[in-house]
Amino acid sequence: MSYPVEQNEKFASYANPERLVSTEWLAAAIADGAVADGKLVLVESDEDVLLYETGHIPGAVKIDWHTDLNDEITRDYVDGAAFAALAASKGISRDSTVVIYGDKSNWWAAYALWVFTLFGHQDVRLLDGGRDKWIAEGRELTTEVSRPASGEYPEVERNDAPIRAFKEDVLAHLGNPLIDVRSPEEYTGQRTHMPAYPEEGALRGGHIPTAASIPWARAAAEDGTYRSREELEALYLGEAGLEAGDDVVAYCRIGERSSHTWFALKYLLGFDTVRNYDGSWTEWGNAVRVPIVKGAERGSVPSALVRN
Amino acid sequence: MRKLEEMSTNTLPTALAEIVDDFQALTEPDRLQLLLEFSRGLPELPERLKDHPELLEQVVECQSPLFLTIESEKNDDGHLAYRLFFKAPPEAPTTRGFAGVLHEGLDGLTAKEILAVPDDMPELLGLTRAITPLRMRGMTAMLGRIKRKVAAASRLEH
Numbered sequence: 001m002s003y004p005v006e007q008n009e010k011f012a013s014y015a016n017p018e019r020l021v022s023t024e025w026l027a028a029a030i031a032d033g034a035v036a037d038g039k040l041v042l043v044e045s046d047e048d049v050l051l052y053e054t055g056h057i058p059g060a061v062k063i064d065w066h067t068d069l070n071d072e073i074t075r076d077y078v079d080g081a082a083f084a085a086l087a088a089s090k091g092i093s094r095d096s097t098v099v100i101y102g103d104k105s106n107w108w109a110a111y112a113l114w115v116f117t118l119f120g121h122q123d124v125r126l127l128d129g130g131r132d133k134w135i136a137e138g139r140e141l142t143t144e145v146s147r148p149a150s151g152e153y154p155e156v157e158r159n160d161a162p163i164r165a166f167k168e169d170v171l172a173h174l175g176n177p178l179i180d181v182r183s184p185e186e187y188t189g190q191r192t193h194m195p196a197y198p199e200e201g202a203l204r205g206g207h208i209p210t211a212a213s214i215p216w217a218r219a220a221a222e223d224g225t226y227r228s229r230e231e232l233e234a235l236y237l238g239e240a241g242l243e244a245g246d247d248v249v250a251y252c253r254i255g256e257r258s259s260h261t262w263f264a265l266k267y268l269l270g271f272d273t274v275r276n277y278d279g280s281w282t283e284w285g286n287a288v289r290v291p292i293v294k295g296a297e298r299g300s301v302p303s304a305l306v307r308n
Numbered sequence: 309m310r311k312l313e314e315m316s317t318n319t320l321p322t323a324l325a326e327i328v329d330d331f332q333a334l335t336e337p338d339r340l341q342l343l344l345e346f347s348r349g350l351p352e353l354p355e356r357l358k359d360h361p362e363l364l365e366q367v368v369e370c371q372s373p374l375f376l377t378i379e380s381e382k383n384d385d386g387h388l389a390y391r392l393f394f395k396a397p398p399e400a401p402t403t404r405g406f407a408g409v410l411h412e413g414l415d416g417l418t419a420k421e422i423l424a425v426p427d428d429m430p431e432l433l434g435l436t437r438a439i440t441p442l443r444m445r446g447m448t449a450m451l452g453r454i455k456r457k458v459a460a461a462s463r464l465e466h
Contacts, residue, residue, distance in 0.1 A: 048401055049340070049402055049440070049443065050405065051401055054344070054398065
């Protein structure tokens with residue numbers, strides 16, 4: 001059963017207000033017993049695999065982006081059987097309302113939400129501002145690991161096509177809008193990994209031709225919440241030049257930062273067709289004979305690749 | 309040239325070998341819990357370093373900001389021993405945990421002892437699957453940075 005949707009002025013201006021909840025709303029829902037009685041399943045998803053253990057929102061379960069959501073062997077997400085087992089073990093049923101939050105302005109939480117969406121989970125929301133805002137407001141944390149009653153989750157086949165782009169899709173997409181959400185240094189090709197992050201091995205630096213550079217964090221305010229609709233429109237419609245109805249592909253390095261942008265484009269601005277290219281730069285920057293543009297200019301699609 | 313070394317605890321200093329044994333005796337979830345305890349046990353920086361972030365070097369391969377430095381002092385036997393200092397934010401418990409392991413395992417040892425630690429020692433903790441190879445790379449880089457700094461300092465002092 002779906003838990004009631006939060007109503008507030010900021011969220012009301014977004015295309016899909018039901019996709020966000022505020023820290024106040026969550027605190028009230030917890031006080032109401034919604035998490036304790038399983039009406040609402042709270043999931044923490046962080047970059048650091050041990051952060052949940054240092055303290056989390058009472059009742060939250062942990063899902064690790066790497067060990068839980070990625071297939072151990074193939075570079076892909078888990079299959080329907082593994083996802084069903086994971087969800088059930090976290091107390092999630094197919095009709096559960098799931099609220100996900102995490103560190104770094106929900107960077108990994110948005111990634112987890114995107115993976116839930118690959119499996120067609122209907123009611124999955126983000127805690128606006130994530131873990132940091134909850135802590136900054138002095139709200140309760142616990143180190144007690146939640147052990148929810150098992151959920152009932154069917155084996156659902158992943159439906160990648162609507163929200164996930166593969167390399168071939170991106171090649172076919174060239175000429176349509178792309179958003180590169182990496183740092184300016186990665187975009188220009190000065191470096192192939194995030195500043196202060198591990199080198200993950202891309203043989204070439206630069207960006208996909210015509211991609212607009214809008215680093216992911218620009219969609220977030222200082223407190224980690226999403227910027228207002230007006231600010232997001234200035235960023236993506238104004239600066240990036242997107243137009244209503246555009247078919248958009250977002251990418252980063254491995255698809256995590258671009259999930260945060262995917263969420264903003266899809267649910268806050270209401271673009272129908274937004275896909276996350278999770279192969280991202282660690283695939284494109286290593287692929288043979290794909291076009292790359294270096295420098296700050298967006299560049300153009302090589303004529304041989306222009307499709308009618 | 310890097311010497312090829314046998315992956316065993318034989319070349320590990322006693323304290324580090326004990327830590328490795330402790331990790332290996334545990335199941336994977338308990339290993340993570342032990343790493344968390346090491347993250348809590350990582351000592352604060354002394355005041356003189358707290359006020360001087362420029363004296364610490366960042367290990368950029370770590371996913372979260374990790375800064376470290378070394379200092380040498382004469383130990384009771386009259387040998388030069390190396391003290392290790394780390395700084396990592398509480399929001400990065402995995403990185404802090406590994407810094408805690410290296411601190412407890414290597415602090416106060418001689419250059420010879422520290423340099424004998426195999427570069428791939430982090431693999432011995434049995435955390436690679438739980439933490440992922442990507443995160444382990446930062447750990448290996450941290451050990452590498454300590455060894456490079458110790459090697460450079462011991463060359464200067466001899």
